[in-house]
Amino acid sequence: MQVETHAPVAFYLTGRAAGAGLDPMEGLGLRPALFAGYEDLTSLRYDFPVVLAGDGGVEPLSGLFDAALEVAAQGPEAARVRQHGLRLEREMRVLAALGERGRFGDVFEAAAARIGPAGGTDFADSQRRIRAALKCEGELADCDGLLARRLLQHLWQRSHEAKAAAFGAKLRRLKLRLAGILQAGVDHSRRGVTAGRLEASVGPAYAETFDFDAMSRLLARSLPVDSMPAGRRQRIAGLLRVLDTQRFFAQPDGAAKAAPYGFVFDTCAAALKAWRERQPRLVELARALVVAELEIAGTYDPARHDAVFRNWGGGGLDASELAAFPDYLVAVHESRLDANENARLMEILSAGLPIKVLLQADDLADDTTPGLRSRRLASLAMGLNTAYVLQSAASNLLRFGDRLRAAMAYRGPALVNVYSGAGSHNVPPYLVAAAAMESRAFPAFSYDPSAGADWAARFFVRGNPQPELDWPVRQLAYEDGAHQAATMEVPFTVIDFLAADARYASHFARVPRTAWDECIGVDEALAATQPGMAEKVPGVAMLDAADRLQKVIVDQALMRQAARCRDLWRSLQELGGIHNSHARDLLERDRQARREEDEARVPVARTEAPVAAVVTEAPAAAAQPAEPAGATEHAADEAYIETERCSSCNECTQINNRMFAYDSNQQAYIADITAGTYAQLVEAAESCQVAVIHPGKPRDPNEPGLADLLKRAELFA
Numbered sequence: 001m002q003v004e005t006h007a008p009v010a011f012y013l014t015g016r017a018a019g020a021g022l023d024p025m026e027g028l029g030l031r032p033a034l035f036a037g038y039e040d041l042t043s044l045r046y047d048f049p050v051v052l053a054g055d056g057g058v059e060p061l062s063g064l065f066d067a068a069l070e071v072a073a074q075g076p077e078a079a080r081v082r083q084h085g086l087r088l089e090r091e092m093r094v095l096a097a098l099g100e101r102g103r104f105g106d107v108f109e110a111a112a113a114r115i116g117p118a119g120g121t122d123f124a125d126s127q128r129r130i131r132a133a134l135k136c137e138g139e140l141a142d143c144d145g146l147l148a149r150r151l152l153q154h155l156w157q158r159s160h161e162a163k164a165a166a167f168g169a170k171l172r173r174l175k176l177r178l179a180g181i182l183q184a185g186v187d188h189s190r191r192g193v194t195a196g197r198l199e200a201s202v203g204p205a206y207a208e209t210f211d212f213d214a215m216s217r218l219l220a221r222s223l224p225v226d227s228m229p230a231g232r233r234q235r236i237a238g239l240l241r242v243l244d245t246q247r248f249f250a251q252p253d254g255a256a257k258a259a260p261y262g263f264v265f266d267t268c269a270a271a272l273k274a275w276r277e278r279q280p281r282l283v284e285l286a287r288a289l290v291v292a293e294l295e296i297a298g299t300y301d302p303a304r305h306d307a308v309f310r311n312w313g314g315g316g317l318d319a320s321e322l323a324a325f326p327d328y329l330v331a332v333h334e335s336r337l338d339a340n341e342n343a344r345l346m347e348i349l350s351a352g353l354p355i356k357v358l359l360q361a362d363d364l365a366d367d368t369t370p371g372l373r374s375r376r377l378a379s380l381a382m383g384l385n386t387a388y389v390l391q392s393a394a395s396n397l398l399r400f401g402d403r404l405r406a407a408m409a410y411r412g413p414a415l416v417n418v419y420s421g422a423g424s425h426n427v428p429p430y431l432v433a434a435a436a437m438e439s440r441a442f443p444a445f446s447y448d449p450s451a452g453a454d455w456a457a458r459f460f461v462r463g464n465p466q467p468e469l470d471w472p473v474r475q476l477a478y479e480d481g482a483h484q485a486a487t488m489e490v491p492f493t494v495i496d497f498l499a500a501d502a503r504y505a506s507h508f509a510r511v512p513r514t515a516w517d518e519c520i521g522v523d524e525a526l527a528a529t530q531p532g533m534a535e536k537v538p539g540v541a542m543l544d545a546a547d548r549l550q551k552v553i554v555d556q557a558l559m560r561q562a563a564r565c566r567d568l569w570r571s572l573q574e575l576g577g578i579h580n581s582h583a584r585d586l587l588e589r590d591r592q593a594r595r596e597e598d599e600a601r602v603p604v605a606r607t608e609a610p611v612a613a614v615v616t617e618a619p620a621a622a623a624q625p626a627e628p629a630g631a632t633e634h635a636a637d638e639a640y641i642e643t644e645r646c647s648s649c650n651e652c653t654q655i656n657n658r659m660f661a662y663d664s665n666q667q668a669y670i671a672d673i674t675a676g677t678y679a680q681l682v683e684a685a686e687s688c689q690v691a692v693i694h695p696g697k698p699r700d701p702n703e704p705g706l707a708d709l710l711k712r713a714e715l716f717a
Contacts, residue, residue: 002371008518008553009513011499012537015555017509021101025499025508027554031427032435032496033476033541033549041428042094043142048430051104052150053138054225056158058401061096061140065089068133077122084119084126086296091115096142097428107140143430145362145422147394149331152358152404152416153264159408166288168252173290175243177706178236181295182228233303242288246281248325254591257654264329270346271330271355283313286321287609304701319352319411327354327408334374346380346596349387356414357405363423364441365503372686374417374442375568376715381415382447382459383690389413389447392463393433396444400463403446410450427500438465438472439497440569445576452462461576468578471523477543478549493522494565495554497538508552511539512554516551526563567687575689581650582666639681641694643669646692660684668692673699682709685716 017024018191038044045062053059065085073081100107112119112127119126141150244251247261262279265271294300314571330348332341337359348355361374374391379390388410392400397418406684407414419442421433436442445461445513468470471491478554480486498504511519526538539553576578641652641660646667649715652660653668658666659676678698685693695713698706 008515008537009535011553012556012559013507015507015557020096021512022511022553022619024506025510026505028510028550029545030499030510030542030550030552031398032473032491032500033478034492034496035427035431035435035475035500036547038207038431041430042090044098045089046430047143047395049140049142050151050398051136051138052141056155057136057138058151058154058398059136060398061089061092064134064136065130065638068130068135070124071133072129077125080122081129084123087113087115087119087131088127088130092140096140101140104134104137104140108134131474134185139186143421143428143433145360145429147361147418148358148397148416148418148420151397152331152356152408153329155404155408156264156327156356162328163324164249166353167249167324169709170289171243171249172252174296175240177296178240182233182236182240194419225615231706232295232300234292235300236698239292241297242284243292246280246285248282248285261326263326264331266330267332267336268330268341268348268355268357270314271328271349272344272353273357275328275353279316282325283317286317286325287312310554314372319354322354323411325354327356329356329358331358331360332555334359334646344378345377345415349381350384352386354412357417358418360418360420362420363391364419365423365437365501372505372568373565374419376686376691378415378417378445379689380691383645385449386412387396388412388449389417389445390414391417391442391446392444393419393437393442395430395434396437396463397517400444400446403448403460406448407446410448412449416544426502427569432500433502435497436491439494440464440471441494443569443572445572455575456577461572461578467573467576469527470569484501490541491521491523493540494562495522495538495558497562498558499540499542499552499554504558507555507558510542510550510552512681519551519553522554522559522562525559526566564683564687567654570654571651571687571689574649582648633693635696637697639670641669642692642694643667647690649689651687652693655678655684655687678703678709679705682713682716686712691716 011017011022034716047060047062049061051059051061065088069082069085073079073085077619088108091114095107095111095114100110108131112406114122133368139150139154141147148554153349245257247258250260261274265274266514272540290312291300291305291309294305332345337345345357347361348357359377368563378391381387388407390400390403390407397404402697404416407416419429419433419436421427421429421436423432433442437444443461444463445459446463447459449458461467469491473489473491475487476490477485477487499508518536520536522538524538537553538559539551541590542550542552544550572581577583644662644667648662648666648668653662656676658672659670659680661671663669678695681693683693685691685695694716698709703709
């Protein structure tokens with residue numbers, strides 16, 4: 001049946017299939033066309049599963065088998081051993097996909113048992129050779145909802161063990177030297193030459209030869225009662241007491257009076273509470289370490305140092321002093337990030353505390369724009385300029401391994417923001433997470449304040465696929481109606497990502513092949529001045545259960561989300577030095593200056609007769625909106641921008657360059673509140689990198705959708 005001409009446009013505008021030939025997508029079992037090559041992840045060799053090795057390393061299973069087969073697959077049996085090795089690897093990947101967890105060796109044996117006699121008569125020999133060549137041992141981890149926590153705790157544990165080893169060696173040395181100083185004080189006093197001590201020092205062989213009582217009386221005449229000042233003895237004894245009772249690391253001699261503290265928490269509130277409670281003991285221990293070194297060197301001067309160390313550390317310890325002590329690790333799920341927990345998180349990040357926070361989201365469906373809520377938190381953290389910030393889909397964590405280690409090693413707070421993909425999709429979490437990153441719904445980036453003085457050094461966004469483009473473009477191979485092989489380039493947009501989620505099915509409708517010419521790509525529609533308002537509407541390529549190519553169109557509501565997602569991605573590109581508007585402006589000004597210089601060099605032809613000068617009155621300068629005078633108090637209902645905190649990201653001016661403008665410092669302010677809608681104010685606030693736009697209350701009480709807009713604006717009051 002032919003689709004009525006107006007039906008696709010009507011669906012685009014209303015989200016309702018108001019015409020013949022449009023099929024609701026619910027129940028059709030369609031999936032994005034680019035998912036075609038990833039139906040069975042267990043048959044593919046990719047980054048997962050991984051082995052969390054005992055030495056702190058993280059190795060992909062495929063890489064481990066490649067290295068092992070280089071050793072085991074030698075000689076005449078090489079082909080057979082390699083074949084069996086790849087089969088074992090796939091079986092281990094199948095077990096991981098089924099939820100198998102445990103030590104690498106145990107899963108290897110379980111995989112071999114599943115193959116069993118079906119592997120052939122020589123399988124046992126191949127198994128033995130391959131297992132001998134697989135040197136790595138550790139826990140097997142797949143890309144699922146537990147991966148991020150397991151991986152970060154694995155990296156944190158390695159860092160903690162390194163700190164514990166260094167601290168333990170230092171603690172042993174200090175305690176031994178301080179005890180030696182006390183003992184030396186005793187040895188050089190009357191207490192050191194008692195008859196019993198003299199007899200013990202000589203040994204039983206000469207016990208009948210000497211009169212130790214007489215010897216003691218004779219030696220004691222020339223020695224003081226105590227060779228060490230009482231104040232120093234008390235000070236050193238106090239230092240040893242602090243070192244013996246500290247609970248930040250295990251005692252190297254195993255003689256701890258209490259168990260060491262724990263440093264892994266499930267909430268920011270619990271970690272912050274523990275930090276505050278332990279702070280006095282931490283300062284006491286840090287002070288004891290410094291004083292102990294002075295005592296050992298013999299340079300502690302009570303007249304000078306007592307006053308210095310009496311209130312030492314009262315204002316807290318700096319990052320270099322905290323570096324020797326354990327970092328805290330918090331793993332919190334986004335669903336538990338209520339107002340109190342969010343406040344504690346921001347307190348951790350802004351105070352510069354050595355607490356690493358994993359914030360994990362399993363689902364992006366609740367956001368008005370996919371990934372916006374998590375992105376907002378990451379942007380706020382970057383705006384503080386004190387925290388290491390890393391955002392990544394779980395599928396990309398292995399490739400971000402060096403940046404994860406840098407986050408763990410950073411001297412200060414770190415926020416690791418991860419989308420696991422383990423929500424309500426009927427798709428493997430790895431594929432969902434990878435699609436979120438590919439579609440710009442959850443792009444990957446990192447921000448390291450210690451990497452340099454500017455954004456070019458601190459901010460990294462080029463780990464995303466095809467970072468120069470709005471949407472990555474992939475080749476899709478298919479068979480056309482004439483059964484001929486064909487290919488087409490397909491951009492993978494956020495609409496493709498949302499089309500894979502059955503909860504968004506009501507925003508899509510399938511069109512018959514005869515109406516495909518009425519569809520345009522999502523990227524093309526977004527690039528148009530009025531996307532989808534012409535005769536053609538945006539659509540995406542999908543596959544049905546029989547792998548037949550289908551096309552579905554999408555409604556305007558979802559396209560608005562796509563536009564916001566694209567604009568958020570463009571702002572990240574600009575921060576990462578891709579398509580930077582300031583660089584373009586400088587380049588254009590330089591080109592203009594060069595053109596003017598070239599024109600100035602060309603001689604101007606003289607006219608035959610002088611031309612009378614025509615004097616006209618200069619036109620009045622166009623009125624310009626006044627720039628804000630500075631930070632002022634604002635009424636609760638008033639819309640305003642914290643101009644002095646603006647990062648010049650261009651997001652608000654891209655939404656409405658008449659409502660928003662830049663001042664002489666290239667920082668944004670509201671130039672004309674009447675030049676736009678309340679919806680644009682809210683959208684600008686949501687898009688702002690550093691959350692400095694406050695929408696206030698709407699001026700027009702009749703503006704459509706105010707209830708939803710006011711709810712969204714509450715976050716920026």
